[in-house]
Amino acid sequence: MRAVWTIAKRELRAYFTSPVAYVFLVIFLLLTGFFTFTAGNFFERGEASLAAFFGWHPWLYLVLVPAVGMRLWAEERRSGTLELLLTMPVAPWQAIVAKFIASWLFLALALALTFPAILTVNILGDPDNGIIAAGYVGSFLLAGAYLAVSCMTSAMTRNQVVAFILSVVICLFLILAGFNPVTDLLTRWASPAVVDTVAAFSVVTHYDAFQRGVIDLRDFLFFLSVIGFALFATGIIIRGHRAG
């Protein structure tokens, strides 16, 4: 457990000793602001909720989360530090979990810095803060799922750009599987059972439940199993590299 914390600490510090953290935080906050208040018609909606804010997260994360996750393993492989790390008395799963947790915490920080949005709705109206809390939980889990996918693609290559693109594509699939235009298209020639199965793989279906204020164990499990699966795959990929 201590090894996990040691690696996570180093990883987290690495974000802040490079410009990555600051660039990411500024862009993330600017974009959430823009999408919420301008593109999301926050004021015209006339409702005291953060629906306009959370609605954009699956799309915003699609580009930004792979940017956070792409370096995790690709960088270690490129610079050769992977050899250093894995010859320390550390089990590979500890390193994988540690790196994931560090970048997830970083994303949590970014999310926490959106608190002015909560203040704004609370000053302007009387929102249901329970729904907002559920929204944040959903958003955090969504970020975790994307991040785990990025971890996996990062382990596949020593090139960060390739890791980024692969990750965006996989995450895009995770969104589109439940996106209305896509499910509508599917219903034309597939049975409802197939459509439901495909849609069940979509992060959007599960994410929306949180935005309605529903914290359902199944949605929780969905995100956790995506994370678990992707990290497990990361472990297999890394073992594959070492085996040559």
Place this chain on the structure above:
Amino acid sequence: MIRIENLVKTFGSKRAVDGVSFNVERGEVLGFLGPNGAGKSTTMRMITGFMPPSAGRVSVGGHDVMESPLAAKRLIGYLPENAASYPDMTVKAFLDFAAELRGLEGSKRKQAVNRVVELCFLESVLRQSIDTLSKGYKHRTCLAQALIHDPDVLIMDEPTDGLDPNQKHEVRNLIRTLGKKKAIVFSTHILEEVDAACTRAIIIDRGKIVANGTPEELRDMSELAGAVTISAHGATAEKLSELGRVEDLGGAFRVYPKDKRQSSELARAVVEMVAREGWKVEGMYSERGELDEVFRRITLPDTVKR
């Protein structure tokens, strides 16, 4: 401390390491020689548990590297090829990180970091980030990391690569000092290093061990070993060839012994002949044999074939 039995590593159809076996005990410094691509790094990666072997066993301090990797890794300090380290960290932060991963906490960690900083002369760059350091300092930072937990087993992949002659000298001295209490394996293709630091050397070529012995034993494999080179007024190849095969070096003659085991007798015989014939000797010495030549003779045919 290190036991390696029939180690094999295949990459696709290529056998990078092909049935390598050797042991290294505490107090031994083993030099690992071989041309590029001979399988040195691959063998070291298997000893340190980074790569699983395709066949064979590695145990370190009695722990099988595949079965109980953490116990084995705790005993090993490893300097990987090219001395990789995290460029965005300061030397201090990097060493603290390594110490923490090795389970050193609080005052023990401070002591450990101070010890290796002194050992590797890093005091002046402690607060600098690693990517601003010169190659020599980067190398020593990574070496410091390998020594931080005072390991019983030290594995170093080309520890003197890219260092200037002074730094090379320092690192060799360090290896020799450390080697008294530890089991050390290091790879190199600088042959003088074998003389400077090793108690034993292994030459590996195309994944197989082709020579294994003390530096003296390896040197004795040389053609040159035991030959006598003499330059003297009046000396003739004709006369000298009574004693053995003679090579004319232009101004000097080299006499090779008929039988390597009798090389000391050859020297005596040459001296006697000089006295008998009344030659005026300008120089005369007995050749020790050159590692360089042994290395080339053992590994060259394969390199050419490739």
